[in-house]
Amino acid sequence: xxxxxxxxxxxxxxxxxxxxxxxxxxxxxxxxxxxxxxxxxxxxxxxxxxxxxxxxxxxxxxxxxxxxxxxxxxxxxxxxxxxxxxxxxxxxxxxxxxxxxxxxxxxxxxxxxxxxxxxxxxxxxxxxxxxxxxxxxxxxxxxxxxxxxxxxxxxxxxxxxxxxxxxxxxxxxxxxxxxxxxxxxxxxxxxxxxxxxxxxxxxxxxxxxxxxxxxxxxxxxxxxxxxxxxxxxxxxxxxxxxxxxxxxxxxxxxxxxxxxxxxxxxxxxxxxxxxxxxxxxxxxxxxxxxxxxxxxxxxxxxxxxxxxxxxxxxxxxxxxxxxxxxxxxxxxxxxxxxxxxxxxxxxxxxxxxxxxxxxxxxxxxxxxxxxxxxxxxxxxxxxxxxxxxxxxxxxxxxxxxxxxxxxxxxxx
Ligand SMILES: Cc1cc2nc3c(=O)[nH]c(=O)nc-3n(C[C@H](O)[C@H](O)[C@H](O)COP(=O)(O)OP(=O)(O)OC[C@H]3O[C@@H](n4cnc5c(N)ncnc54)[C@H](O)[C@@H]3O)c2cc1C
Numbered sequence: 236x237x238x239x240x241x242x243x244x245x246x247x248x249x250x251x252x253x254x255x256x257x258x259x260x261x262x263x264x265x266x267x268x269x270x271x272x273x274x275x276x277x278x279x280x281x282x283x284x285x286x287x288x289x290x291x292x293x294x295x296x297x298x299x300x301x302x303x304x305x306x307x308x309x310x311x312x313x314x315x316x317x318x319x320x321x322x323x324x325x326x327x328x329x330x331x332x333x334x335x336x337x338x339x340x341x342x343x344x345x346x347x348x349x350x351x352x353x354x355x356x357x358x359x360x361x362x363x364x365x366x367x368x369x370x371x372x373x374x375x376x377x378x379x380x381x382x383x384x385x386x387x388x389x390x391x392x393x394x395x396x397x398x399x400x401x402x403x404x405x406x407x408x409x410x411x412x413x414x415x416x417x418x419x420x421x422x423x424x425x426x427x428x429x430x431x432x433x434x435x436x437x438x439x440x441x442x443x444x445x446x447x448x449x450x451x452x453x454x455x456x457x458x459x460x461x462x463x464x465x466x467x468x469x470x471x472x473x474x475x476x477x478x479x480x481x482x483x484x485x486x487x488x489x490x491x492x493x494x495x496x497x498x499x500x501x502x503x504x505x506x507x508x509x510x511x512x513x514x515x516x517x518x519x520x521x522x523x524x525x526x527x528x529x530x531x532x533x534x535x536x537x538x539x540x541x542x543x544x545x546x547x548x549x550x551x552x553x554x555x556x557x558x559x560x561x562x563x564x565x566x567x568x569x570x571x572x573x574x575x576x577x578x579x580x581x582x583x584x585x586x587x588x589x590x591x592x593x594x595x596x597x598x599x600x601x602x603x604x605x606x607x608x609x610x611x612x613x614x615x616x617x618x619x620x621x622x623x624x625x626x627x628x629x630x631x632x633x634x635x636x637x638x639x640x641x642x643x644x645x646x647x
Contacts, residue, residue: 268289325496342406366379397641417461417490431527434455
């Protein structure tokens with residue numbers, strides 16, 4: 236079991252590492268622990284999941300994928316990677332509504348932090364969750380269901396790993412579908428809104444060196460018309476692209492309009508490519524969707540600070556939802572993402588500058604990435620913050636799943 240996260244910027248402080256092979260073993264472990272936390276695939280960039288007690292990987296539990304054709308749902312083992320689930324679903328004629336940029340991320344870890352893809356009509360990955368099974372602080376097994384537990388269920392999906400150890404997740408399915416991915420180059424800033432709303436899932440990439448977007452990645456349903464060659468003043472890429480200038484495109488999902496199944500087009504990167512560790516840090520802020528142009532203008536004065544420490548900045552959209560701690564709670568969102576260079580000393584001051592410039596838009600940081608926004612501002616940005624704090628106290632009165640970062644944002 237790795238002792239560091241994928242990016243290598245977090246060395247886990249746990250005293251003991253565990254890999255239970257059954258849920259019963261896991262239940263005993265949690266019940267006996269003073270402090271415990273699960274690690275998924277380690278793709279987070281902060282210490283939200285870092286405990287000084289016991290760190291548990293669920294990778295040793297059975298790799299269940301059970302499809303319920305009547306309900307059009309699938310129940311999966313929490314530690315499975317989205318990419319593995321997706322491959323099986325497609326083979327059975329099904330799809331998930333959306334995926335993140337990397338298919339190597341665990342289902343439970345992704346949902347716990349509000350992980351998302353893009354698309355004005357697509358919610359984050361947690362919005363597909365229909366039920367969760369979790370081991371709570373006293374070692375009990377709890378099942379919560381969207382249709383039975385209503386509002387409390389909405390509080391538990393984006394759970395920050397703080398409400399229990401999720402062992403199984405039930406997800407809504409769609410019939411499988413085909414997607415074509417087109418990359419357009421050099422989009423003028425004034426077309427930001429039109430471009431973001433132009434296809435099933437759209438990503439805009441900028442290096443902040445000019446007021447234009449270097450690339451637009453349009454993932455559209457295969458039966459939709461291709462963009463015209465001079466679409467919104469862009470030119471069509473005539474070869475596959477990587478979002479980060481100068482990086483090889485062979486790790487990226489197929490482009491140039493070649494049709495293919497949803498799970499081989501909606502992520503940016505291919506499952507077959509193994510990103511063992513990343514020389515990068517990431518931050519991301521969810522803002523009101525309608526504020527795209529103003530938010531970009533607010534960042535312009537610090538473009539000269541951002542560009543030198545940036546690999547690439549990506550804009551995506553996420554539909555509003557009802558999940559209490561979802562960064563998209565009650566708000567159609569613009570997600571402004573930064574892939575930074577792998578050097579916290581130079582990146583953290585720029586993160587602070589970005590947060591200061593974005594403050595007027597009530598930014599909600601990605602729970603799994605680098606951020607330092609004042610806890611009071613985070614609390615104010617979430618209408619259900621107090622309800623989640625109460626749920627935490629109710630489900631984990633001993634503070635078994637508490638971590639330093641969680642305590643900072645949800646003080647006891
Ligand atoms: C290259 C790369 C690309 C990314 N792309 C995207 C993207 O497109 N969109 C996006 O929104 N984010 C993206 N992310 C961020 C990533 O999706 C989140 O950080 C996500 O939480 C990672 O899941 P994980 O299992 O790897 O995380 P981990 O770091 O292992 O865990 C994350 C949190 O979830 C908790 N957790 C894990 N498993 C469980 C469980 N079974 N029960 C309860 N809690 C659990 C952990 O305790 C921890 O607090 C990306 C990250 C990387 C490195």
